[in-house]
Amino acid sequence: xxxxxxxxxxxxxxxxxxxxxxxxxxxxxxxxxxxxxxxxxxxxxxxxxxxxxxxxxxxxxxxxxxxxxxxxxxxxxxxxxxxxxxxxxxxxxxxxxxxxxxxxxxxxxxxxxxxxxxxxxxxxxxxxxxxxxxxxxxxxxxxxxxxxxxxxxxxxxxxxxxxxxxxxxxxxxxxxxxxxxxxxxxxxxxxxxxxxxxxxxxxxxxxxxxxxxxxxxxxxxxxxxxxxxxxxxxxxxxxxxxxxxxxxxxxxxxxxxxxxxxxxxxxxxxxxxxxxxxxxxxxxxxxxxxxxxxxxxxxxxxxxxxxxxxxxxxxxxxxxxxxxxxxxxxxxxxxxxxxxxxxxxxxxxxxxxxxxxxxxxxxxxxxxxxxxxxxxxxxxxxxxxxxxxxxxxxxxxxxxxxxxxxxxxxxxxxxxxxxxxxxxxxxxxxxxxxxxxxxxxxxxxxxxxxxxxxxxxxxxxxxxxxxxxxxxxxxxxxxxxxxxxxxxxxxxxxxxxxxxxxxxxxxxxxxxxxxxxxxxxxx
Numbered sequence: 001x002x003x004x005x006x007x008x009x010x011x012x013x014x015x016x017x018x019x020x021x022x023x024x025x026x027x028x029x030x031x032x033x034x035x036x037x038x039x040x041x042x043x044x045x046x047x048x049x050x051x052x053x054x055x056x057x058x059x060x061x062x063x064x065x066x067x068x069x070x071x072x073x074x075x076x077x078x079x080x081x082x083x084x085x086x087x088x089x090x091x092x093x094x095x096x097x098x099x100x101x102x103x104x105x106x107x108x109x110x111x112x113x114x115x116x117x118x119x120x121x122x123x124x125x126x127x128x129x130x131x132x133x134x135x136x137x138x139x140x141x142x143x144x145x146x147x148x149x150x151x152x153x154x155x156x157x158x159x160x161x162x163x164x165x166x167x168x169x170x171x172x173x174x175x176x177x178x179x180x181x182x183x184x185x186x187x188x189x190x191x192x193x194x195x196x197x198x199x200x201x202x203x204x205x206x207x208x209x210x211x212x213x214x215x216x217x218x219x220x221x222x223x224x225x226x227x228x229x230x231x232x233x234x235x236x237x238x239x240x241x242x243x244x245x246x247x248x249x250x251x252x253x254x255x256x257x258x259x260x261x262x263x264x265x266x267x268x269x270x271x272x273x274x275x276x277x278x279x280x281x282x283x284x285x286x287x288x289x290x291x292x293x294x295x296x297x298x299x300x301x302x303x304x305x306x307x308x309x310x311x312x313x314x315x316x317x318x319x320x321x322x323x324x325x326x327x328x329x330x331x332x333x334x335x336x337x338x339x340x341x342x343x344x345x346x347x348x349x350x351x352x353x354x355x356x357x358x359x360x361x362x363x364x365x366x367x368x369x370x371x372x373x374x375x376x377x378x379x380x381x382x383x384x385x386x387x388x389x390x391x392x393x394x395x396x397x398x399x400x401x402x403x404x405x406x407x408x409x410x411x412x413x414x415x416x417x418x419x420x421x422x423x424x425x426x427x428x429x430x431x432x433x434x435x436x437x438x439x440x441x442x443x444x445x446x447x448x449x450x451x452x453x454x455x456x457x458x459x460x461x462x463x464x465x466x467x468x469x470x471x472x473x474x475x476x477x478x479x480x481x482x483x484x485x486x487x488x489x490x491x492x493x494x495x496x497x498x499x500x501x502x503x504x505x506x507x508x509x510x511x512x513x514x515x516x517x518x519x520x521x522x523x
Contacts, residue, residue, distance in 0.1 A: 003249050008256065008275045014284035015041045015254075017518060018271045020261045020300070021291030021459075021497060023051025027244035028511030029289050029496045031084050034251035036519055041283060042248070043259040043273050045459060049245050051291075052458050052465065053506050055238025055380070058447040059320060061440025063382025064392060066318045067237035067373065068447070069458060070465070071394050074224030074231065075507035076240070079151050083512075086243040090231035091376050095339035099194055100427040104329045106190060108339070125188035135185050135195070138169050139222040146219075147226035150473060150502050150509050156481045160474035174472070178215045179207030182347070192347035197369060197398065198222060202465040204313030204401045206354055207347070216470040220504055223473075230340075232376040240506060264288055264300045266490035287521075289496040289514045290488075293460065293467035297488070297495070312451035312463030313357075315366070315397035315416050320437045320445035323389050324372065326429040337372040337393070344423050345369065345398070353399040362404055362412065366420045368397040390437060395420065402451035402462045409452040417448045467499030475501075484513040484520075494518070 017033050019026045022044030034040045048054065052069035073090055081088065096108040106123050109115040120129035145163050149155060155163065164170050172181045178199050186192045196207050198221035199214040207214055222228040233240050249255065258276030265271075269285040290297040298305050324333045345367040353363035374381055374391045381390060397420050405412045425431045436444045451463020460467065475481040485501025486494045496514035497503060503510045 003254065008277070008279075008281065011041065011254070011256070011281075011283060012039065014286075015039045016286045017041075017289055018043065018269075018283060018285035018287075019289045019291055019496065020264070020271070020297075021045070021051065022049035022245075022255060022257070023291050023497060024053040024241045024244055024506055025497050025503075025508060025511035026051075026289065026291030027241065027248050028080065028084070028508035029291070029515045030248040030253040030255075031244060031251055032512055032515035033518060034248055034253040035084075036515070038518070040248070040253040041285075042253060042255040043261050043271070044255065044257045045260045047257050049255060049257065050238060050241030052454070052460065053237045053241045055236030058318060059437075059439040059445045062320060062437065062445060063385060064320050064390075065236050065238065065380045066320075066392055066447075067233070067394070068318060069316065069449070069454070070237050070506050071373065072230040072371075073233050073237075073240065073506050074229060075220065075505040075509065076225070077147070077151055077507070077509065078225060080508045080512055084244070084247045086240075086247060088240055088243050089234040091234060092229060092231055093339050093376055095335045097194060097340040097342055098331060098336040099190055099342040099345070100328065101190055102328075105331060105336075106194065107331055107335060109335070120191075123188065123190065125191050128186050128188050128191045131185050132191065138166070138172070139228060141166070142169050142173060143223040143228050144226045146223050146473065150507075151512060153482045154475040154480055154485050154501065156478075157472075157474050157476065173215060173219055177208045177210065177212060178218050182207070189346040189348050193345045193350050194342055196347060196350060197342065197345050197367075200350065200398050201396065202312060202314050203469070204311060204354075204357070204399065207350065213469045216472060219473070220470055224505075232373060234377045234379060236373070236377075236380050237506065244508070261300060263302070264297075264493065266301055266493050269492045286492070287518050288493045289518070290493065291497040291511070293464070293497065294495060294499040295461045295468070296459070297493070301490070301493070307468065310462040310464035310468045311402045312454060312460065312465055313399060313401040314451065314463075314465065315368075315395075315400045315420060316449045317395040317397070317417065317420065318447040319393040319395065319432070321391050321393055321432075321435040322437050323435055324391055325432055325435050328427070328429045334375055337370070337391075338375040339371065341370045343368045343370065343427055350398070357399045357401055357404065360404070362416050362419055363399055364419065365423050365426070366397050366416065367399060368395055368420055368423060370395045370424070395424070400450070402455070405450045405452040409450060413448055413450050413453070416450065417446075465498075466504035467497055470504045471501045473502045484517040486510060486514045486517055
């Protein structure tokens with residue numbers, strides 16, 4: 001029996017591996033193990049697989065498939081795509097970013113060094129252009145060296161330092177707070193902020209925080225596939241998860257949706273779950289691979305949480321527009337919106353927003369960034385929408401931690417959306433609301449999700465998009481060296497989700513690592 005299972009009575013009593021959670025990492029693990037001849041069962045709580053890497057039609061009567069949660073791809077190694085023969089297409093964006101400032105702005109054009117230099121000069125930051133090139137040459141070399149290690153057994157810290165091969169780069173990215181590094185490298189407040197946003201995506205931290213969790217977030221944003229490029233998945237993020245699902249099923253894995261895992265026995269490998277019919281069942285496993293968050297795994301094991309509760313820190317807004325809004329500058333909207341459009345993300349604005357959120361308030365001017373998927377990949381829109389000039393906009397708001405929404409999620413969501421749209425409008429030549437399409441019920445095509453919403457709908461504890469704070473991509477204790485970063489205190493139980501070491505983002509790396517650990521244990 002293989003494929004999507006409806007008849008739960010036909011399930012085996014025991015599988016070589018049971019995967020808890022059908023997110024993209026769980027599907028990756030299932031595909032690798034099934035291709036290696038192992039019997040695999042995937043249990044997914046929702047009525048579909050993909051987790052946060054899905055494409056959905058959030059607006060009634062509107063033919064637009066949006067990447068509702070995760071939306072760009074950088075960390076998925078080409079090695080995984082090739083090994084699983086995934087039929088996916090990732091498109092490079094020519095324009096890296098645009099940051100409106102006054103009546104002009106900073107446009108980073110990866111296709112023209114001269115145009116980028118001129119844009120820095122127009123901002124009065126000509127000297128920072130040379131610093132920009134030096135800084136990203138450094139991160140690019142780190143990416144080229146570190147990325148291949150992400151699909152290998154864990155190195156020690158010392159061995160990873162040898163891989164990096166530069167004391168300057170190691171100190172800047174792995175030892176000093178990234179805020180200090182960026183202040184030292186750049187003079188302009190806007191340029192500093194553009195660089196530092198990569199340290200704060202989904203991570204509630206000050207740029208100078210001694211814990212360096214902001215550095216770890218920054219590192220994962222600049223090392224993907226050895227380039228740090230963030231690419232657009234053609235067909236939306238659901239195309240990635242769909243390809244992984246198909247690979248797992250084709251290899252013989254069984255996937256059961258509407259199956260809520262309720263307990264895991266780490267000694268026997270027994271997994272208890274409730275099916276869509278409400279009946280309680282259990283199945284045995286040689287190994288249990290947890291695609292859920294570590295805190296969720298602790299609960300399923302009956303263990304006390306091993307760390308503080310995770311807390312996400314973002315607002316995600318999906319918009320469908322009848323047309324792109326007008327800009328205050330003469331920059332081509334296709335250039336401005338196809339890359340990352342930075343909104344009120346200078347360093348001083350980021351620091352003010354963090355301080356206000358840490359004090360318990362929605363920031364007065366929430367920093368955020370947007371991009372237009374449909375400019376690079378119009379296939380997510382139906383033919384009539386494409387012909388009409390409609391476009392999708394994805395907005396990601398920073399420094400909006402779950403704690404702000406706990407008391408009254410609905411009211412605080414409304415306040416955060418209002419403040420965020422006002423922040424966006426402050427840099428446009430017209431209100432974004434004037435460009436909003438309406439759905440079949442006459443409502444504006446705007447879909448907003450807070451960390452509390454993500455916790456309720458996708459099962460992310462605290463709405464944390466990485467399941468917990470990101471970890472360094474190397475072993476931090478001697479017993480981890482040579483492992484895969486997925487091990488737990490229980491030999492039968494492995495992590496295979498974003499909360500594993502080298503997790504976070506849409507990468508498949510933890511899923512592959514867990515599969516390698518299972519196969520290695522059998523040798």
